[in-house]
Amino acid sequence: MFKKVLTGIALIVASTSIAQTINVEKTSEERKAHIYEKAELKSVSIEVSVDSLEELKTTVTKKDIKEILDHSAPNEEITFKIVCNGRNTDEGLKSHATYEIKGNTDDKDFFLNLIGKVRNAAIKYYKS
DSSP: OHHHHHHHHHHHHHHHHHHTOOOOOOOHHHHHHHHHHHOOOOEEEEEEEESSHHHHHHHOOHHHHHHHHHTSOTTOEEEEEEEEEEEEOTTSOEEEEEEEEEEEGGGHHHHHHHHHHHHHHHHHHHHO
16 A cells, blocks of 8 residues: 555656656757847947057058948947047146047948048147
8 A cells, every 4th residue: 555655656746847847958059049139239339549650550440440330230329439548748647639439330431431530630649
């Protein structure tokens, strides 16, 4: 009798534990696809900090920025900022200049033209 009761309890426990087990294993590709479905960029911000004219000329190029814009989604807000760290002034203060523009990826050519103007202004900062 005891053996029948113990067997019955064991069957009940085993069946409920098996019934509650759900296999939700996903492949890594399925997980990546799920993540990409939910990932959405609203804005892009590019900030460059330079210490010299030579660094500015090699770091910030229109070609690099254009490539970033080409990979951006339509109607994304975009910000571009250059921080020019200068030399110490006669009073012992460190000079610097910051140039920042904001735009939208829908008008890429206009934004690239603004980046060119900002880059030229930063070059003038270092030449003065």
